[in-house]
Amino acid sequence: MAKVLRTEGMNKCIGCFTCMLVCSGVNQKNHSISKSAIRVKTSGGLQGKFIAVVCIACKNGRACAQVCPSGALENRSGGGVLLKADQCIGCRKCESACIMSAAHYDEVENQPIICKHCGVCARFCPHECLMMEDVPSDI
C-alpha cells in the first residue's frame, strides 16, 4: 500500500496556515510559507472559502512528469511524482503542465516545489481538513 494526501475536509478549514508552516519547515527547512508544497488560499477574500492547492496524486498520466525534459520528476507509487532535484534544469514546464497549479515554482532554488505526500501537513492540521489515504501501490 501507498499513501496519498486528500483534502476533502477543506470546508472545515480555519485558515491557520499551520500546514504550510510545517511543510516549509520540515521539507524545506525554511520558515517561509512560500516554500510550502501545499498552498491554502481563499477564493474571493477572507469571506470566501479556503481551498488547498496541492498535488492531487494523479495516477493516469502525470502531466508534470511527462512534460519534464530532463527526467527530474519520477512517478511515485500510489500517485504523484518525486522530484530528483539534481536532474532539474529549472525550465518551469511542469508548472504550466499541472492542471491543478500545484507544481509551485521556487524562484530562489530554481526548481519546483511539489508535494511528496509525506503527510506532515495532515498530522498538524487541527481541524481534520487534510488526511492521508491508503491506496494500492501502482509501481
Added chain:
Amino acid sequence: MIYEKYIKLLYVDLATKKIRVEKRTDLYDYLGGVGIATKLLEENLEPELDAFDEKQPIIFAIGAASTIFPVITKTVAMFRSPLTGELGESYAGGRLALTLFLAGYDAVVIQGKAEYPSYLTISRNNVEIKDARALWGMTSEEVGRVIREREPGGGKRSIIRIGPAGENLVRYASVCVDTYRHFGRLGLGAVMGSKNLKAMTVVGDRDLPVGNFKEYFRIYQEIYKRVTDTEIMAKYHDAGTPINVEPLNAAGALPTKNLRQSVFEYGDNISGETFVKKNLVRKMACTGCPVGCIHIGQFRREFDKGHDYEAVSVGYDFELIFALGSFLGIKTSDEILMMIEAVEELGLDAMSTGVALGWATEAYMKKLVTEGETIIPLAFGKTDNYIKAIEYIAARKNEFYSALANGAHYASDKYGGKDYAMTLGKNEMPGYHTGYGAIIGAAVGARHSHLCNGGYSFDQSMKEFDKDKLVNAIFEEEKERCLLNSLVICLFARKVYDRKTILAVLDSIGLKYTEEELTAIAERIYKAKIRIKKSLGFNQMDVKLPKRFFETQSASGLLNEKTAYELMLMYNNKVEEMMAKPC
C-alpha cells in the same frame, strides 16, 4: 530580526515620502513587540503636541518568534491615543505579523501626514505610498475589496484599513485587519485618518532558512501538542469567548443597561450557546494559530420589500456582545450582529461605541440632552435607533454626536452625567463588574484595558478579598504581560507560554536569555511605558472612578468607593517605588 544581531526597522514619512531602514542592536534590551514599540514611541513621540499632530508616530511591531510558533500571532501598534491623550497601545491578529516577519521588518514607524488620502504598501523589496483619494469615504469592507483586487500577493498579504469613522477622527475609531481582526481600542483608526492613511498592505514572501531545525521543531511540536491536545485552549475554540456571557450573568457581573444592572434578564438570549445555535456559521484563525477562536455569525436581512434578503456574516466575541448587547439592553443575538456590522463597516471600536451610547441613553432619559441633540430617541433595547446613532457618531453628525465621538468622558464633561459615564482613565469600561480587580485593573493598567493585567480574573480566582494580595497580583501580571507582549503572544495562550516555554522558544532560535534577564526586560518595558505616560501628563491619582461602579451590585457584592481609591493609591505607590529604583 530572527537569526540576526539587530532589530530591523522601517521608517516611512508620509509627508516627505522618505523611507529609511535602520538596524539596531540596542533594541534587544527590549526583546521585541511592545518592548521595542514602547522604546520607539518614546524616541519619536512629541509629548507637547496633540495626538493628531502630523509629527506623532504610529509604530507597528512584531516579536522575536512571531508566527513560527503556535499562537504567537499578534502585532502591536503604539501611538498617542486621541481618546485618552496618553499611551496608545493596541493589538491585532490576522495575517499582519506573518507578513511583516516575511517582509523582513521587526517594526514599522510611520510619521508625517500624506498630502492627500493614500495607502502604503510594504514588501520585501519595495515600499510605496500610493493614491487612495478614490477610496476616501469607503467602508472597511469596500476598501478591502478594492485593494485585494489591485495589489499582488494574495495569500501572503495583510490588508489593514480604516472606515469613515477614522477619516472623521472619531477618537475611538478602529483599524480593520484582514476582515475579521482589529486594532480596536484607543483610536488608532483616527490617528491613521489624521495622517490621510486609509490603508496599509504588507506582503511577506521572503526566503528564510530555519537555523537549527531539530531544536526548533522539537519545541514547536511540544507547544503544538499543548495547544491542541489539552484543555488549556479548548474554550476559545469551542463556543469562543462568548461562553463567558452565561457565567458572568449568573454571577451578577455582566454590565447591563449602562451598568444600572449587573444581571441581564435576557442574558440567555445572547449567550455563547445561543449564538452557536442560531448564528455561528464558521470559525477562523489568525495565521499560525491552530486554535481558531474567530467566530463568524450570520443574520438574515430583508433589504427590499418583495422577499429580497441578504445573508450578512460578522465576527463576534464576548466584549462585543457585552458592549453592543447587554450594556444597551439588546435582547437578541441577531440584533447584536446587526450592531456589530454597523461598527465594523464604519470602523469604530465596538466597546467604546457601546459604552458611550450607554451614557448617551441615560443622559437622554434624564433629560440632560434632548431629541434636538440626539435626533432620534435613544432607549435601551432599541436597535434601529442605535444603528442610526452609530452612523451619526461616525459622521460627527451634529454637536452632540461630535462630542460623543470624542468619548463618554469628553461628552459627560460637556453635558453632565459624569457619575454614569463608564470610563476608566478616559477609556470606556470592559464587560466585567466582577469586583475591585476589574475596576482597579483597568484604572491602573498602562492603557486602561482589561487586558493590561486581567484584574477581573483575580476577582474570580481569589478566595477572599485581600488588598495587598490583589494589588500585588495586578502589578506582577501587568509586568509579566509586558514580556508576553514583547513576543506578542496571543494572551489567550498565556498559560501555555510560561517562563520555561518562553526560554525554550528563544533558545531554539538562537536567542540566549536567562529568567532574570526576562524579568529585567519586563520591568524595563513597564518603566518606559510609565515614563511615556508621565511625559503626556498622566497622573494616576487624577483618575476618577464613576460612582455607578459603587451603586450597582458586583459579583463581589456592593463595592466601596473609598476602598477602590485606596487600592489605586497602593498600586500607584508600587509604581513609584519601581520608578525610583535605578535601571
